[in-house]
Amino acid sequence: MKYYKLVENAGKPSGFWGRLMIRSMNKGHSELTEWALSKARIQSGCRALDVGCGGGMTVSRLCALTGSGKVYGIDYSDLCVEKSKKQNRKFIMCNKAEIIKASVSKLPFEDGTFDLVTAVETYYFWPDKQNDLKEIYRVLKSGGALLLAFEMVVDETNPDRWRAVEERLNIKAVSASGIGGMLAKAGYINIKTHEYGNERLCVIAEKE
Ligand SMILES: C[S@@+](CC[C@H](N)C(=O)[O-])C[C@H]1O[C@@H](n2cnc3c(N)ncnc32)[C@H](O)[C@@H]1O
Numbered sequence: 001m002k003y004y005k006l007v008e009n010a011g012k013p014s015g016f017w018g019r020l021m022i023r024s025m026n027k028g029h030s031e032l033t034e035w036a037l038s039k040a041r042i043q044s045g046c047r048a049l050d051v052g053c054g055g056g057m058t059v060s061r062l063c064a065l066t067g068s069g070k071v072y073g074i075d076y077s078d079l080c081v082e083k084s085k086k087q088n089r090k091f092i093m094c095n096k097a098e099i100i101k102a103s104v105s106k107l108p109f110e111d112g113t114f115d116l117v118t119a120v121e122t123y124y125f126w127p128d129k130q131n132d133l134k135e136i137y138r139v140l141k142s143g144g145a146l147l148l149a150f151e152m153v154v155d156e157t158n159p160d161r162w163r164a165v166e167e168r169l170n171i172k173a174v175s176a177s178g179i180g181g182m183l184a185k186a187g188y189i190n191i192k193t194h195e196y197g198n199e200r201l202c203v204i205a206e207k208e
Pocket of ligand 1 (some may be wrong): 047050051052053055074075076102104122127
């Protein structure tokens with residue numbers, strides 16, 4: 001019961017269970033995030049955006065990896081914006097990071113703003129995935145990259161692995177081929193997938 005109260009707060013954390021969920025995500029997604037970011041080429045001076053930034057740990061990691069660059073985090077949950085700001089207060093104070101309340105479907109940035117956009121364990125919740133991928137494409141610079149990281153991964157040998165969570169949250173686990181197809185349809189090129197057993201998936205794709 002407690003598990004489901006927590007999990008139900010993964011898509012838009014709020015209130016008591018949302019606070020617990022954010023704490024648990026900051027810890028629980030740490031290895032996935034570190035592994036996924038190790039697959040990306042992140043240069044000093046890079047301008048990065050973390051979509052669905054949750055408790056703000058990925059923003060903190062990106063701040064440490066981007067040297068003189070700047071890192072933005074967006075989330076549509078008020079609680080996540082509050083917690084991300086707290087987590088990154090020292091970076092925000094020196095204008096290294098900014099956290100903004102926004103939806104992935106309408107990003108408050110000019111075309112061609114970012115070298116890198118990351119999205120860790122958030123894609124499942126997006127309302128219009130094909131258009132949301134296009135919206136991210138819009139804000140990427142030419143040659144910029146989108147990095148998607150997942151733990152809810154299925155393949156043909158184990159398609160029902162996440163069924164209980166899928167039904168509870170009305171979301172779908174992803175497969176490497178499914179994500180690759182969506183990215184190609186949204187216009188991305190050089191789509192590369194990295195798998196860690198069947199437990200983690202990282203997909204990196206570029207804007208031409
Ligand atoms: C499972 S949490 C992952 C949080 C964080 N990326 C992490 O790895 O800990 C999913 C996050 O995506 C955010 N989210 C879901 N749908 C969103 C949308 N349409 N626009 C912006 N954020 C969204 C949620 O509020 C939540 O913070």
